[in-house]
Amino acid sequence: MSHKESASKHVFFIYGSDEFVVKKRAREVFDQWLNDVKGIDHEIIDGFCKDTSEALLAINKLKQAILTPSLFGLEKIVWLKDCNFFGIDRTGESKTVNEALAELSDLLVKTDLTGIRLLVTASNVAKTRTIVKTLERIANVEVLDSWTSADKDWKQKASAWAYEQIRQAGKQIDDDALELLVERAGVSMRTLSLEIEKLILYLADKNFIAIKDVESVVSRTHNVEAFALGEALGERDLSKALNALQDVLWGLKTDTQKSEIGVLFGLISKIRCLLLAKALIKSGQISQTRNYKKFSEEAESALIKIFPPDTSINLLPQSLYPLFKATNQADNYKLEELIKAMETLLDVNIALVTSSADPSFLLQKALISIIQD
Incomplete structure (x- = not known):
């Protein structure tokens, strides 16, 4: 068995932009290893360094830990924790740190790591760095990046x-x-x-x-009320819609980044999605199903042939999930009702911008008109 094959079973490189989850996962691996080897010989090296001297000290400690056999003749656990000099910053790009990391990379490749369980965790990582490439070759790599609302999936x-x-x-x-x-x-x-x-x-x-x-x-985040409002509109449930609207409007009092216009745009987006779903179902491009995985596979393959990749003119929502929900709600409205709903919301938009009417009243009136029509 080669050194790489031997090492890869017990060498882990865990990094990503979500520091909380990186630390959580690293702790799971470390605790499991402690249990496996009875936790007799282990060393945790602090990789969160303020300057070049601290980074060089951490690298030297790691090299010594790798080269020093266990005093008890058992497996040894070494954890370089919260490393912050694998990225592109002043410390990570300094000449002395780069040279030390190059030596560390060479050591990891050439050293038989049998008897050592090595865990390296980091947040800011540049994949072009030699040390990162080395760890990706010899280690089990887990990348735990944060999700963002801009990610359609x-x-x-x-x-x-x-x-x-x-x-x-x-x-x-x-x-x-x-x-x-x-x-x-x-x-x-x-x-x-x-x-x-x-x-x-x-x-x-x-x-x-x-x-x-x-x-x-489970606690409710500020997104939940907006989701509940869209769902109530889709389900054509007036009581739920009005209650959800009140929750959303109440949330605006503590969130200065949001406004009634944003609430309106959410309603417009929902009606737009229902219109799109109804048209696609009628044309046979998608089918109604409660299985999201099945829907997404079908929709992605079908819709890519219909809509242009340019998002400025692409009618599809950022995520397929709203469309999935809409396909199972589209039967709650006739096509002409949805068209009229868009006209109603356009009138509300004009009123919000040009008049002094109470925004809450305008939005409530619009929901009643759309759902009870």
Whole structure:
């Protein structure tokens, strides 16, 4: 067995822009290793360095730890923790640090790491750096980047990640509960992770997470009210829509970055999605299904042939998920009702900009008109 093959089983390189999840995952690996080797011989090296001298000290400590055999004749655990000099910054790009990292890279490649479990964690990483390329060759690499709302597939990624975390905890979750969990947690992986932990503790000996469990335990972020408003509009449920609107408007009082115009644009986006779904269903380009994975596979292959890649003229929403929801709600409205709804919302837009009418009243009136029409 080559040194690389031998090392790769017990060499981990975990990095990414989501520092919380990087640290959480690293701690899981480290604790598992402590349990495996009974935690007799281990060394944690602080890689969070303020300047060049601290970075050089950390590198030298790591080299010594790799070259020094275990005093007890057992496997040795070494963790370079929270390393911040693998990126492009003043410390990482200094000549002396670069030279030291080049020596470390050479050592990792040439040294038989049998008997050593090496864990390296970092946040700011430049993939062009030699040390990063070396670790990616010899290690098990896990990249844990934050999701962003600009990523059209963030809900899919968040759902897949949450499902795996729940599975590893020995629990199961139904599709509706998973959907609500992701919606309530929002785009933050840290928030989602904490909410999953709360759910696991809440369940105790129960193995199955139902939607009522999520409703009872998981906190509501500011995105949830807007999602609930869109869903109530799609389901054509006036009572729920008016209640959700009040929640959204109340949230505007504490969030200066949002306004009634933003709420209106959310309603317009929902009606637009319903119109698009209805047209695509009628043309046979997509079908109605409750299985999101099946829908996304079908939709992506079909829609790429229809719509241009230029997002400035592409009618598709950033994510397929709103379209997926709309396909199962499109039957709640006739085509002419949706067209009239767009006209109603256009009138509200003009009134919000040009008149002194109460925005809350205008939005409530619009919902009543659309849903009761």
